[in-house]
Amino acid sequence: MISEKIQLLGKYDDIPSVLTLKAIPTVSELEYVSSEDFEQTMLDKILPEAIEEEVNLHNLLEIDFQWVCRCLRLINYGPYLTVNRVFCTNGCGIIPGEARVDLRTVKCIPLPEDFTNDIVIKAEEFIDYDQDIHLHLPTIQEILNANKDKMFKRPDGSTNTEFARICYMITQVGTKTNVPPISIKAEIEKKLTSADYIVLKAKVDELTNYGLRAGGTTTCPKCKQEATYLSFIDDKFFRPTLGDLREGKSHRSAGRIEDVSTTESATV
């Protein structure tokens, strides 16, 4: 049975910094999971069976949830993924068509050594707003809650997930601490100008830009220069093609599948 130790990106009081990942159950819910319930199914059904330690996975930071999923994918299915298009950075543009890419080219930005998960946007960053705003990297459970919070429903029934996310990440405005998302929403809607909302979104993106990147690099099928591809941690991520699996196997038997995950370096 395969198993592998992986190092988490975040530091937790209630979760060890190294987890042991095992094989995904042979007949798993992953086979019929959809993109809407992917995260919930991973959290409730797949990860508790695939992680040896007993931990409350709902407390995992979102970036660690993605990191664990990525490592689990590499351990079980190897590093190859078939994507539907690549983007040549050398001038060929978007190249449609199936291409096999290597997930080990997806970089991960680790948290700084002294990271405390209390991120501050100073009042002077804003154009008009005059309060400091504190936020934190969200847990995967907070993101699930945000995504289904009815407060953020648009008239057409879809959810404004970007706004919901921001409201769930902010914890403190000025001197008011532990402010719930509903009050953050009211504060942003009533007190922030649209210019300051743009500042807020940009600062949140900049200050929380950690964890796995949304894609990696490959070779352009036309000019053989560098191309990029997108890969998201979703249901399709866990559905390798037979070709992906065989490619992974040939590399494994050649002893070339190095440890997928044990370091938290920026290059894995």
Ligand SMILES: [Zn+2]
């Ligand atoms: Zn090209």
